[in-house]
Amino acid sequence: MVYQMLMNGALAGLIYVIMALGFTMIFGIMRIVNFAHGEFYMIGAFVVLLLFGSLGLPFFAAVLAGGVAAAVLGMVLERLLFRRLVHDEMPGMIMSLAVAIILKSLGLITFGPAEHTVPRPFTGTWQAFGAVAPWDRTVVAICALIILAIFYLFLKHSRLGLAMKAVAQDPETASLMGVKSGQIYRAAFGVACLLAGLAGALMAPIYNVGPYMGEMPMLKAFVVVILGGLGSILGAVVGGLLLGLSEAFLSTLLSPLAALIASFAMVLIVVIVRPNGLLGRTAR
Amino acid sequence: MNIRKLAVQLLVGISLTGLSIAGTLAEPIKIGVIAPLTGAGAQWGMAAAEGVKILAAETNANGGLDIGGEKHQVEVIAYDDKYQAADAVAAYNRLLNIDGAKYVFLVASASTLALKQNLEGDAVLGLTASVTDKAIDEGSNFMYRMLRPPVDYMPPFLDWVRDNVKERRVAIVNPNDETGWSQAQLTERLYKERGFEVLGIELYERAQQDFAPMVTKIQGLNVDIVELGSTSPATAGLIVRQARDLGYPGLFIKVGGTGAEAIVAGAGNEAAEGLVNVIFADRQNEGFRNLATEYEKAVGQQPNEYIVNFYDAANVLVQAIQKAGDADDAAKVAAAINDVLPIKSVQGGDLTLRGAGNREIMAPVYVGIIKGGQVAVVAEVK
Amino acid sequence: MTLLEVSNLSVHCGGMQALRGISLAVPVDSVLAVIGANGAGKSTLLRAIVGLVRHSDGAIRMDGEDVSSLTIQERLARGIVLCPEGRRLFPDLTVYENICMGAYRIRDRALFRQQLEVIYGIFPRVAERSRQVASSLSGGEQQMVAIARALVSRPRILMLDEPTLGLAPKMVLEVAKLVTTIKQQGTTIIIVEQNSKLALRISDYACVLKTGSLALEGPSADFLENDKVREAYLGGSNSEPPGGLVT
Structure with missing residues (x-):
């Protein structure tokens, strides 16, 4: 049962990580708490519902399309709405709440209130150490790992990734190096929404697809990011896995309610003891 | 033409046509629905709202409700409570104070329990699909259950x-x-x-x-x-x-x-x-299939079975209002429910009154x- | 020959006039020292030249062409580079990554490697520390990285804002030597310094700013010789800068 709990926790945690990465990235670079992050997850899922569920296109093509659709919308919204609120935390937060409500309502108008089901591209299970893992969730986990690796390489070795980190740490000095901050904001928002869209697209066949599906992942991302430290990429990875595992163990051993309480208790403790998160940088 | 001018004209036009409608018809009878229209419970809530609306539309198509020789249209106002008590109370206050509804259909238990005391105090007749036994007790004179608990x-x-x-x-x-x-x-x-x-x-x-x-x-x-x-x-x-x-x-x-x-x-x-x-419903049944067709026209999906119970309950309600002969006195209407039952369910079979305080409308299961x-x-x- | 010319430059910052009609000319391959008290507008002058703050009046000419309406990136392309006050390294990036950011505009990999060689030649310590995270370096090392980062993009005019601030005396000397080296390699320099003695020693020309206006300008040698100037603008002859630079 311990192995099964580890398995459950890792499978859930990896998606939390992908969600939290984008969320923390937008905050790190633009100082905007993007409460609409869950809605980009929803958009990715709806694209899979349409392209894979209804039109029968290949699953991974639909997943990519979902990510790209979320990214494109994210970049448009960044230019129109968020660009002017960069580094202005409160108005940025309120704008993101407004965007979240509007996107949710548009989802409701377009797809109706009922939750939709996407057919499963993978079925069956595999076993290790007596723990069972469904193939569909395993594929999601593998994709999440691949996305993580690509994201890491992008940040570590690409010119754009380097510029993003530089802007996050000191936007003015970055501009002295010739970095156009607008380009970086667009790229950061695009990449963050791409990640959220991919997460939603991957999860579409696993959970139900509906206009409110983004709320829970958004909440989890929020918890993860506070645990790991707002703006910290490594913190998002550690926080995501920590949350996934703690939920898996506590839900199984006690109850889902206990797991929920525990996750917020962890947030409280971290906020009190380490206000910058487990791996957050201390205030500059 | 400038936009402001156009807007003024539109407003005047709308208010004039509104007045003319009000002039020819008696006050409509307003029925509220408080249900989860969004989220995981939306299938129940949508079925509930549409069930009541379909019956209202049928009644209106037949010229409306005849009360004391005057024809009244039936108007259904549905609010989303998101399965949460707080939203239900907000919706209820709107229904009572702004819309002026005297009858309310409820889906969620949380909402039903939150509004239980309000219904008694305001003399508003509630019909609930909540199956919790706490929904109806000794002091409940205005709460009815519409299905077998x-x-x-x-x-x-x-x-x-x-x-x-x-x-x-x-x-x-x-x-x-x-x-x-x-x-x-x-x-x-x-x-x-x-x-x-x-x-x-x-x-x-x-x-x-x-x-x-x-x-x-x-x-x-x-x-x-x-x-x-x-x-x-x-x-x-x-x-x-x-x-x-x-x-x-x-x-x-x-x-x-x-x-x-x-x-x-x-x-x-x-x-x-x-x-x-x-x-709660046999999908092969003809009465149910007719309801399903109407629902699909409005919502674009197959309805939840609840639609039958809400349609039937709305039918009981309008019959009782007609029998009571007074759309403003919910107490009289409540008393009349006893008189109009049993009536036929849309699925066939009888709707009867029994259960707690004789306030449960029993439908086939x-x-x-x-x-x-x-x-x-x-x-x-x- | 004049490389950079500032004429009648005025800058307003938040309702206050920070610079009032400054006019300066920087000849090619020279070092200009800008000195003056705190808040005199020295940093603002550099920030206006590089394009970080908007000017309200006047012109900035590079090779005779007005660049004052250009963006930071366009000015960078013309070779105007600022090494900001307080070093401002990207704290979580490695030294190498910081240098890469300095070369952000250079898209040609071969050119970048060649520049890196040049920089590592001038700053052997920076080369040694290239894998280290910037925030782990000492203040002097950080300043070296900051100058290296500014230099890697091959500026024609390098502006150093308070490069010796907070450095140990030994490092101050090293920075001074570096300025001379950079000048000899054909880069024009504007240096803003509180340590006016040091600034005058390593510069060819100097100007004194006082509450946003140009109070005095001329060859640095004249300043050093003129006791009146020293007393009026440089805060008296007995306030020796730290580091025992007086020979």
Whole structure:
């Protein structure tokens, strides 16, 4: 049962990580708490519902399309709405709440209130150490790992990734190096929404697809990011896995309610003891 | 022409036409619906709202309600309570103070309990689909239930289960809220009374989508029946699928709620095969099919079975208003419900009044089993 | 020949006039020292030249062409580079990554490697520390990295804002030597310094700013010789800068 709990926790945690990465990235670079992050997850899922569920296109093509659709919308919204609120935390937060409500309502108008089901591209299970893992969730986990690796390489070795980190740490000095901050904001928002869209697209066949599906992942991302430290990429990875595992163990051993309480208790403790998160940088 | 001018003209036009309509017709009778129109419970809420609306449209098409020789249109106002008490209270206050409704249909238990006292104080007639026994007590003069509550149908339903399945080890799964708690307690008692062994009660959060931990725990209990209680259909589909994925081989039974089709859609035909569900409507029935057609026109999907109960209850209500001869006195209308029943359900069969304080409108209930992705009605619950 | 010319430059910052009609000319391959008290507008002058703050009046000419309406990136392309006050390294990036950011505009990999060689030649310590995270370096090392980062993009005019601030005396000397080296390699320099003695020693020309206006300008040698100037603008002859630079 311990192995099964580890398995459950890792499978859930990896998606939390992908969600939290984008969320923390937008905050790190633009100082905007993007409460609409869950809605980009929803958009990715709806694209899979349409392209894979209804039109029968290949699953991974639909997943990519979902990510790209979320990214494109994210970049448009960044230019129109968020660009002017960069580094202005409160108005940025309120704008993101407004965007979240509007996107949710548009989802409701377009797809109706009922939750939709996407057919499963993978079925069956595999076993290790007596723990069972469904193939569909395993594929999601593998994709999440691949996305993580690509994201890491992008940040570590690409010119754009380097510029993003530089802007996050000191936007003015970055501009002295010739970095156009607008380009970086667009790229950061695009990449963050791409990640959220991919997460939603991957999860579409696993959970139900509906206009409110983004709320829970958004909440989890929020918890993860506070645990790991707002703006910290490594913190998002550690926080995501920590949350996934703690939920898996506590839900199984006690109850889902206990797991929920525990996750917020962890947030409280971290906020009190380490206000910058487990791996957050201390205030500059 | 400038835009402001155009707007003024439009406004004047609208208000004039509005006045002319008001001039020719008597005051409409307003009926409120407070239901989860969004989120996981939306299928119930939408079915509830549409059921009442369809009956209202039929009544209006026949010229409206005749009260003392005056024809009244029936107007249905539906608000979303998101399955939450606070939203229900806000919606209720709107209905009462702004819209001026004297009748309200309720879906969720949380909302029903939150509004119970208000209904008595404001003399507003409430018809609820909530099955919690706390919804109606000694002091409830204005609350009616529109369907057979679990206390009434569950004993005979579980008698059928005892006589027809061989599994005996049960885990009960329910949402962590008022409906879930009362359902869990009741089911636990009834299963035990019939010689089943209840090995665990699992309460999950309404918005939860990952049930792997819960299923892992249940598998540790080594049960052969998972009772899904009042879990919403979409969520039940997820639970069934995730449980099958993790290798749970046993039986699923669902004594509460409705929406077996949505369970199949969520779980897949294979995983849902053999699930035993209480059914409030027979989808092969002609009356139901007519309602389903209307619903599909409005919403674009197949309705939840609840639509029958809300349609029937709305029918009881308008008949009672007509009988009472006074649309403003909910007490008189409540008294008249007793007089108009029994009447025919849209599915055939009689709607009768009995149960707690003689305030429960009893409608037919069936045992359904999922076979090849379809719900087969195998018996009527006596 | 004049490389950079500032004429009648005025800058307003938040309602206050930070610079009032400054006019300066920087000849090719020279070092100009800008000195003056705190808040005199020295940093603002550099920030206006590089394009970080908008000017309200006047012109900035590079090779005779007005660049004052260009963006930071366009000015960078013309070779105007600022090494900001307080070093401002990207704290969580490695030294190498910081240098890469300095070369952000250079897209040609071969050119970048060649520049890196040049830089590592001038700053052997920076080369040694290239894998280290910037925030782990000492103040002097950080300043070296900051100058290296500014230099890697091959500026034609390098502006150093308070490069010796907070450095140990030994490092101050090293920075001074570096300025001379960079000048000899053909880069024009504007240096803003509180340590006016040091600034005058390493510069060819100097100007004194006082509450946003140009108070005095001329060859640095004249300043050092003129006791009156020293007393009026450089805060008296007895306030020796730290580091014992007086020979």
